[in-house]
Amino acid sequence: MTTLIMHPQNKEQLTALKAVAKALKVSVETSPYDPEFVAIVKKASKSGNYTEVDPKDVWGSLNLK
Template sequence: MESLIVQPKTEKQLLAVKAVLKALDVSFIKSAEISPYDPEFVKKIKKSEQNYKEGKFITLKIDDLWK
């Protein structure tokens, strides 16, 4: 099936488009819900952020980095 990208210029237009789609029982997703990143990559990044918040990390000095 073909997909469309709709770009309303105002909040009023956005609400009208959403209302029409809902009335026609057409599914749609918000652009904020679409990610260009691989879900596994995002999962790893979020896990890393959580580990950092919990203090589960080590720091390296620049001089030690290449040793």
């Protein structure tokens, strides 16, 4: 199946696109991130190549204190 990516310019367009998709029973998936970036993050997560950061101690989590 083909993936169609649309970039509505305002909320009105977004609402209209979602309504059309719902009427046609087409699934809608939204992501605020670029698909290429998401793929890189998922790959790093699978390989264990990432660092968890404690939001209460960012510098300490990164050993930068």
